Amino acid sequence: MDQAESEALTEYVSNRLSLERDPKDQIVNNLDFLELGLTLVSRQETIGVGRLDMLAKDREGRWAIFELKAGEAKESAIGQIARYIGWFTHRDGSTPRAILVAGGFAE
Secondary structure: OOHHHHHHHHHHHHHHHHHOOOHHHHHHHOHHHHOOOOEEEEEEEEEOOEEEEEEEEOOOOOEEEEEEEEEEEOOHHHHHHHHHHHHHHHHHOOOOEEEEEEEEEOO
16 A cells, blocks of 8 residues: 555545444444455454454454554553454464554554
């Protein structure tokens, strides 16, 4: 994805999420916009180290863990995702992908 496409995607998601009552529903309903071939597996699934906002599989069958933050994502969100990645890696022996979607990111 080039810079112009990335900026267009950021603007589109920002505009769409601001109009949607529940941003999580908006993301679930538009997974193909984030990445072609994503298939929702579950929402709000509790695992051994916390609760996943969303769990999906990509078109190659790899796990994709989503962490969704309505506002700004703090540094702690990275630690949260790292715990989820570690748990899945230990369980399955393969490292999942992690996708953090937020309204903004802390410096």
